[in-house]
Amino acid sequence: MPPQEIQEIYSHNVQQVLDLTGIFVFAVAGALMAVRKNFDVIGIVLLAEVTALGGGVIRDLIIGDVPPAAFDDLGYFSTPLFAAGLVFFLHPQVERISRTIDIFDAAGLGLFCVTGTAKAFAYGLGPVQATALGITTAVGGGAIRDVLAREVPVLLRWDREIYTVPALVGAALVAVLVETGNFNAYTATAAAVFAFAFRVLALHKGWRAPRAWRRNSEVRGDFD
Amino acid sequence: MPPQEIQEIYSHNVQQVLDLTGIFVFAVAGALMAVRKNFDVIGIVLLAEVTALGGGVIRDLIIGDVPPAAFDDLGYFSTPLFAAGLVFFLHPQVERISRTIDIFDAAGLGLFCVTGTAKAFAYGLGPVQATALGITTAVGGGAIRDVLAREVPVLLRWDREIYTVPALVGAALVAVLVETGNFNAYTATAAAVFAFAFRVLALHKGWRAPRAWRRNSEVRGDFD
Amino acid sequence: MPPQEIQEIYSHNVQQVLDLTGIFVFAVAGALMAVRKNFDVIGIVLLAEVTALGGGVIRDLIIGDVPPAAFDDLGYFSTPLFAAGLVFFLHPQVERISRTIDIFDAAGLGLFCVTGTAKAFAYGLGPVQATALGITTAVGGGAIRDVLAREVPVLLRWDREIYTVPALVGAALVAVLVETGNFNAYTATAAAVFAFAFRVLALHKGWRAPRAWRRNSEVRGDFD
Numbered sequence: 001m002p003p004q005e006i007q008e009i010y011s012h013n014v015q016q017v018l019d020l021t022g023i024f025v026f027a028v029a030g031a032l033m034a035v036r037k038n039f040d041v042i043g044i045v046l047l048a049e050v051t052a053l054g055g056g057v058i059r060d061l062i063i064g065d066v067p068p069a070a071f072d073d074l075g076y077f078s079t080p081l082f083a084a085g086l087v088f089f090l091h092p093q094v095e096r097i098s099r100t101i102d103i104f105d106a107a108g109l110g111l112f113c114v115t116g117t118a119k120a121f122a123y124g125l126g127p128v129q130a131t132a133l134g135i136t137t138a139v140g141g142g143a144i145r146d147v148l149a150r151e152v153p154v155l156l157r158w159d160r161e162i163y164t165v166p167a168l169v170g171a172a173l174v175a176v177l178v179e180t181g182n183f184n185a186y187t188a189t190a191a192a193v194f195a196f197a198f199r200v201l202a203l204h205k206g207w208r209a210p211r212a213w214r215r216n217s218e219v220r221g222d223f224d
Numbered sequence: 225m226p227p228q229e230i231q232e233i234y235s236h237n238v239q240q241v242l243d244l245t246g247i248f249v250f251a252v253a254g255a256l257m258a259v260r261k262n263f264d265v266i267g268i269v270l271l272a273e274v275t276a277l278g279g280g281v282i283r284d285l286i287i288g289d290v291p292p293a294a295f296d297d298l299g300y301f302s303t304p305l306f307a308a309g310l311v312f313f314l315h316p317q318v319e320r321i322s323r324t325i326d327i328f329d330a331a332g333l334g335l336f337c338v339t340g341t342a343k344a345f346a347y348g349l350g351p352v353q354a355t356a357l358g359i360t361t362a363v364g365g366g367a368i369r370d371v372l373a374r375e376v377p378v379l380l381r382w383d384r385e386i387y388t389v390p391a392l393v394g395a396a397l398v399a400v401l402v403e404t405g406n407f408n409a410y411t412a413t414a415a416a417v418f419a420f421a422f423r424v425l426a427l428h429k430g431w432r433a434p435r436a437w438r439r440n441s442e443v444r445g446d447f448d
Numbered sequence: 449m450p451p452q453e454i455q456e457i458y459s460h461n462v463q464q465v466l467d468l469t470g471i472f473v474f475a476v477a478g479a480l481m482a483v484r485k486n487f488d489v490i491g492i493v494l495l496a497e498v499t500a501l502g503g504g505v506i507r508d509l510i511i512g513d514v515p516p517a518a519f520d521d522l523g524y525f526s527t528p529l530f531a532a533g534l535v536f537f538l539h540p541q542v543e544r545i546s547r548t549i550d551i552f553d554a555a556g557l558g559l560f561c562v563t564g565t566a567k568a569f570a571y572g573l574g575p576v577q578a579t580a581l582g583i584t585t586a587v588g589g590g591a592i593r594d595v596l597a598r599e600v601p602v603l604l605r606w607d608r609e610i611y612t613v614p615a616l617v618g619a620a621l622v623a624v625l626v627e628t629g630n631f632n633a634y635t636a637t638a639a640a641v642f643a644f645a646f647r648v649l650a651l652h653k654g655w656r657a658p659r660a661w662r663r664n665s666e667v668r669g670d671f672d
Contacts, residue, residue, distance in 0.1 A: 034380070040433035042388045043380035057286070062505070064514035066288035071353045078352075089437045128526075129519045143596070148367070150376050152598050156482070156491035164490045209488035213537045258604070264657035266612045267604035281510070290512035295577040302576075313661045372591070374600050 006122045006178060010185055015115075020079050022111040025104035027052035027083035028094065030145045032101065035091045037149050041084075047145055048084040049077070055140030059116055059133045063123040102203055109163070110196030113138040113170040114188050118178070127175040134171030139164055158211045161202045165209065170195025230346045230402060234409055239339075244303050246335040249328035251276035251307035252318065254369050256325065259315045261373050265308075271369055272308040273301070279364030283340055283357045287347040326427055333387070334420030337362040337394035338412050342402070351399040358395030363388055382435045385426045389433065394419025454570045454626060458633055463563075468527050470559040473552035475500035475531035476542065478593050480549065483539045485597050489532075495593055496532040497525070503588030507564055507581045511571040550651055557611070558644030561586040561618040562636050566626070575623040582619030587612055606659045609650045613657065618643025 010018065030051025034044040053070040060068035070076045087094055094101065116137025120130035139155050142163075146153040155164045173191040177183040201207070234242065254275025258268040277294040284292035294300045311318055318325065340361025344354035363379050366387075370377040379388045397415040401407040425431070458466065478499025482492040501518040508516035518524045535542055542549065564585025568578035587603050590611075594601040603612045621639040625631040649655070 035436045037376075037380075038382060038435060039380045040382035040386075040435050042386070042433050043382070044436065046380065046388070061285055061509055062515055062519065067286055067347075067349060067353070071286065071349060071356075074350070074352055077356065087436070091436050123515075125515060125519060126522070128522055129515070132519075132525065147371055147595055148377055148380065150374070150598070152485075153596055156485075156487045156494065156596065158486060158488035158491070162488075162490070164494070209490050211486060211488050212483045212492065212535070212539050259660045261600075261604075262606060262659060263604045264606035264610075264659050266610070266657050267606070268660065270604065270612070285509055291510055291571075291573060291577070295510065295573060295580075298574070298576055301580065311660070315660050371595055372601055372604065374598070 006118050006183060010188075014185075016073075016075070018111055019115065020075055022108035022115075023052040023076060023079045024083050025101070025108040026112075026141055027080035028087060028101060029105050029142070030080070031084045031087035032091065032094060032098070033145055033149055033151075035087060039149075041088060044088055045081060045084045047148065048080040048087070050148065051141045051145040052080040052083070053077075053141060054144040055112060055137040055142075056116070058140045059120065059137045062133060062136075063120055063125065065119075065123065103200060106166075106196050106199035106203070109138050109167055109199055110170055110192040110194075113167040113195055114174050114192040117171040117174040118183070118188065121175075121178050127179050130178075131168070131171040131175045134174060135164060135167045138167035138171070158208060160208070162207050162209050163199070163202075166195045166198035166202065169198055230342050230407060234412075238409075240297075240299070242335055243339065244299055246332035246339075247276040247300060247303045248307050249325070249332040250336075250365055251304035252311060252325060253329050253366070254304070255308045255311035256315065256318060256322070257369055257373055257375075259311060263373075265312060268312055269305060269308045271372065272304040272311070274372065275365045275369040276304040276307070277301075277365060278368040279336060279361040279366075280340070282364045283344065283361045286357060286360075287344055287349065289343075289347065327424060330390075330420050330423035330427070333362050333391055333423055334394055334416040334418075337391040337419055338398050338416040341395040341398040342407070342412065345399075345402050351403055354402075355392070355395040355399045358398060359388060359391045362391035362395070382432060384432070386431050386433050387423070387426075390419045390422035390426065393422055454566050454631060458636075462633075464521075464523070466559055467563065468523055470556040470563075471500040471524060471527045472531050473549070473556040474560075474589055475528035476535060476549060477553050477590070478528070479532045479535035480539065480542060480546070481593055481597055481599075483535060483543075487597075489536060492536055493529060493532045495596065496528040496535070498596065499589045499593040500528040500531070501525075501589065502592040503560060503585040503590075504564070506588045507568065507585045510581060510584075511568055511573065513567075513571065551648060554614075554644050554647035554651070557586050557615055557647055558618055558640040558642075561615040561643055562622050562640040565619040565622040566631070566636065569623075569626050575627050578626075579616070579619040579623045582622060583612060583615045586615040586619070606656060608656070610655050610657050611647070611650075614643045614646035614650065617646055 027048040031044045031048040034047040039047065053076060057068045057070050060066065060070075113134045117130045117134030120133040125133065143153045143155060154160050170191050173194065174183065174188065177187050177191065251272040255268045255272040258271040263271065277300060281292045281294050284290065284294075337358045341354045341358030344357040349357065367377045367379060378384050394415050397418065398407065398412065401411050401415065475496040479492045479496040482495040487495065501524060505516045505518050508514065561582045565578045565582030568581040573581065591601045591603060602608050618639050621642065622631065622636065625635050625639065
């Protein structure tokens, strides 16, 4: 299918609602991390912004869409600001619903891996590269957040429920759909829902990815 | 006002003196961090370079000015080298005047938030985005320095005098000046001086930004 | 010499074999770090990819070659995947030959500092800037790996054999060769071999770079 159509499977309004929802939930996750690390209000805002927008900015720099989309639309900037303000005042309440936050974050993951892969296709990248950029869009902001907050990135840790695999599956589904000419608003939504459900199930069931072969008995305590 | 004029409010020579001054003081701060962390001479040079040039390189990648300005002019590269050499031999003396260094660093902060915002405007970005990139120019190099040296970035910590807020104020002043057509060499200088004075006052008075609502009594010890 | 010829000193096939060799050994080093840090299989793959491709991606973003070369050729993506799989199953054997890995890593260092510098020249950068980007290509991926794994980057530590200096010498040799019109397949190979041998000798002899003047007696214990 023609590249320019790949990105426009949703109407502009639907796309924007989806984007802003994903940005909002990622920003809440970033702001909560800042509160837990005892950062000040500036740290809360900065961590909300980079968590929500970081993955997309890296993707856009790599595909050559400059300035990145995050710099095109004021809504992209102000949504994390709003999320940061909410967390600043209501963090005890937000912490109490942190299982709910995990669900929202899973929604952001599902959404971003699909839209990220689609955008990379729209800029002419091949299916494997587009998949890689879909994963980057979904997990990149969280990785920057963890590096700035001096945490081991969640996506590398074996003692956390799998995070990258659902994004990989969602992105790969999009690649298959585009390559077979079946990518449209319905199949894209299905791919996002599948990645979302995969992540929620992984959280619920405590699914983890294996560590290196014959390494399971050792405890290193690297994650304190 | 026409974008191309925004960046050219100073004569080329004045602009270069200001840029190199900011780069020099940021490089000294980076080199000092490397000495304190016991890095070798290569680490001192690398940390001086990324501290001095990192913020501007990120800005230029985002606005699409490639290769970044830091790669255009040999002075941009050699100034941090010179600063690193100075610190290598004279670090005890430099440490002794570290309050003076803080003053110089504040000058770099004031200068870079103004020139960074102006350059983003010159590349067609809107006022909010240009402000964000002005802040990035001013604080980005220091953030990379802290990440490489495995420190919690100063700009996130509540137990440090405010650093990002003066840059934000300086950048926002530039945005207002440009939008109202009042941006020129005099008002730009005034904005830089205001951000500089704000930072120096914050250092002198120990101004800090608030942490999240109702979180002030807890001590977490995350910053050791 | 004309820029476009600088990058084409080797035949396409030779160039590709050299590139993939460098990518493979860097990926093995990244995957081994992930195993040592007890990351899961996803962490092993991600760390292999960023270690192998990170330096080149930064170089390509800075010179404006987007999408970066790593996104052009499927071999660039699949080689680290293969290396990660190998380390996943054979890590005890690979650890046992870690001196051999160090030799391979030195080969990657020698190769990448030469090809990175040549590519920067081909995109019109000056000799000093091209040298800086050659060093970035050689050491950038390892720096990202260390930051993600929450290690102090090897290239900053005084208690490690010199790593950046051989890359600097190799890159500077290329710059001199290009500027004097003597850059060709033979001299380029010689520069890469020189950087490689320099690094191997540094490992063998335990060469270290000096720390700041009069700082040698202090022990800070920052590297645990």
